Amino acid sequence: MSGSSKYQPTSPVGKWFHERLPIVAFVKDHAMDFPTPKNLNYWWTFGGILAVMLVVQIITGIVLVMHYTPHVDFAFNSVEQIMRDVNYGWLIRYMHMNGASMFFIAVYIHMFRGMYFGSYKAPREVLWMIGVIIYLVMMATAFMGYVLPWGQMSFWGAKVITNLFSAIPFVGDFVTTWLWGGYSVDNPTLNRFFSLHYLLPFVLAGLVILHIWALHVPGNNNPTGIAVKGPQDTVPFHPYYTMKDGFAIVVFLIFYALFVFYGPNYMGDAVNYVPANPLSTPAHIKPEWYYLPFYAILRSIPDKLFGVIAMFSSILILLALPWLDTSRVRSGNYRPIFKGFFWVFVIVCIALGFIGSKPPEGSYVLWGRILTAYYFIHFIVILPLLGLLETPKPLPASISDDVLAKAKLA
Amino acid sequence: MVATGAVAGVGAALVAWPFISQMNPDAAVLALATIEVDLASVPEGQEITLKWRGNPLFVRHRTKKEIEAAKSVPIADLKDPDARNANLKSGDQATDVNRVVGGKEQFLVMMGVCTHLGCVPDANSSLKEFAVLEGSIKTGGWFCPCHGSQYDTAGRIRKGPAPENLAVPPYKYLSDTKIVVG
Known part of the structure; x- marks a missing residue:
């Protein structure tokens, strides 16, 4: 302020x-x-959860680097040494490995919350766009981290994803050779991925500061979507939201601990416990779960270049979201038709993830194409038209009025 | 002002280049770029996989049936009509003979790197039937496990998302049964 x-x-x-x-x-x-709207619900606690997860990943990561060796001949064994010999190495590695998945669970909830409550709309467009960039850097960081254990999935995931760049017309082959530092994914690739995997979390921390700065200029959006009109609409961040966020963080950490202690490999792929072999591709290669919807989009297009373009567009289109949604009402609570389409979109994203985990055969191919088409139609057709055609419900006069009216009903 | 800015800009660009170039393959990687292969060790109908420049290199001793199957395919049926043979000029047709060395048609030497996203295609044995060439033979060729691209007995793309035929690397015969790749 x-x-x-x-x-x-x-x-x-x-x-x-x-x-x-x-x-x-x-x-x-x-x-x-900091004056914060007094009606924030638990969907608003995921920003705090994400900040905690970034810190957890940085701390566990720095510790893992003390024991890890970034070389094709030693990387796999050094990870096994962390798991078997290093004191509490198993715990720290499982925290880091599952921490990545938790980070993505939280970021997806955080993004869908922003989409439902229209948090990307004026005056928060820059806040939203910084968020999309944070998400892109997160994906790059997680991808490079997954390569470091140098298992079969590490190697072939790296090979397939870096090969996406070979689809660029004319210069594609030079770009991939440059990324690899050789003619294939090999030791130079592992070394540079390690270097960047260590760097990018600190870039993320910097972007998070910009994200919070951009948040603190207009202040928080809220479940009604209407602007703060005066001090009666807000409470100070501390102690109200430090306590609420703190409680949510503890609950989230319990969920995280369940995976770390009782299902540490549930979200991973067993094939990555086989050392990388550049001469043999595993029968079913697939990326980590958080990339699956985009992987499904890539595979749904039968042309290499257009498949890659569609995949990148599916993420970059989020940058244009503030202008694609033409409705002036922010919150989905007051948009009866949008609300339905929002949940259809959530289900389509989950279904794309399911398709991405399946081999590209039979009806999976057809469903992949239908869902891919719908994904883009949601942004390019449905959102622009809804803003023009839909009649929103009447908005409350102020945040305070809405809170008091709800209290009376209860 | 403008002159200072221009000098600073050129200077920044010049300093940036070493930092970009350092990511390209280094001298040690380039030095490993040739290998010799003894073809006499590959029996007919068999294939060996070697490592060249970090990638799998297929050397297949093709059977007569495989060669004839590849020869019988009209160019018009091919998804990629370019031979993709580093020993020929680009644009040469992907006939069977342009994928190998004339007179040595039994030895198919090519990269085991799918031209889609770089996975290693599996050779179809006569035991595993894949409908590689619809309407002609049902066996032989290569199948990529990642995204389902199918290559015929000359390593040419016939079906699936891969855009190009499997690449034939630069190689030449040193003697009747010995080649050098790279």
């Missing part, structure tokens, strides 16, 4: 420091006193 801070240092040391670096005032304004 702009304007002068409410923070007034009382001690002489506090005053001396404040005049030289007003960081205490900054933290108080942005992490404690």
Whole structure:
């Protein structure tokens, strides 16, 4: 928030420091006193959950690097050594491995929440677009991390995904050779992926700061989608939302721990416990679950170049979402027709994920194509038209009115 | 101002190049770029897989039936009519003889790298029947396990998402039964 801070240092040391670096005032304004809509529901806690998951991934990752060897001859064995010999190595690796999946579960919920409540609409377009970039960097980071154990899926996943760039007309082969540092995925590729996998989480941390900065200019959206009209609509972030987010984070960590302790390989692929063999491709290769919808889109197009274009477009189209949705009403709660289409879209995304996990044969191919078409129709046809054709429900006069009306009903 | 900015811009571009170029294959990778293969060790109807430039290289000793099956395919039926043979000029037709060396048609030397996304195609044995060539023979050729591309007995793409025939690397005969690849 702009304007002068409410923070007034009382001690002489506090005053001396404040005049030289007003960081205490900054933290108080942005992490404690920040006026936050008082009606945020639990779908709004996933931002905090994501911040915690990023920290968990960075800490467990830094520890893993202390024991990991980025070389084609040693990488697989060094991961096995972490699992068997390093004290608590199994725990730290399983935390990191499942932490990646938890990170994506949380980010998908966070994104769908933004889509349902129209959090991408003016004045939050830049906030949303930074979020899409964060998601892209997350995908690149997770992809390179998955290559590091140098199992069969690591190797062939890396080969297939880097080969996507060979679809670029004229320069495709030069680009792939440049990415690999050779004529195939090999030691130079493993080394550079390791370097970038260590770097990108810190890039993510920087982007998260920009994301929060862009959030703190207009302030939070909220379940009604209407703007804050005065102090009666808000509560200070601390203690109200530090406690609510804190509770949600604890519940989420319990869910995470269930996987770490009782199903650490449930979301992984057993074939990745076979060392990489550049001369033999496993019978069924598929990416990690969080890429499956996009993998299904790639395979649904029978042409190499257009398949790659469709796959990248399916993510990049999110950048245009603030302008594709023509409705001026933000929250899906007041858009009866949009609400239905939103849930259809969620189901289509999950169904695409299912198709991506299946071999490209028989009716899976046809369904993949139908669902891919629908995915794009949702953005290019349904959202622009709905804004023009739909009659939204009447909006409450203010956030406070809505909260009080709900309290009366209860 | 403009001159300073221009000099700084050119300087930045010049400094950027080493940082881009360092990612290209280094001298050690380039030095490993040739291998010799003794063809006498490959019996008829068998295939060996070697590693060349980090990729699988197929050397198949084709049977007469496989060669005839490949020869009987009209060029018009091919998805990719280019021979994709590094020893010929680009644009040469993908006839069976252009995929091998004339007079040595039994030895098919090519990369085991699917031209779609780089997986290793499996050779179809006579035991496993794949409908590789609809309406002609049912056996032989290669099948990619990743996205279902199918190649015929000359390694030419016939079905599936792969855009090109399997690449024939640069190679030449040193003697009657010995080749050098690369």
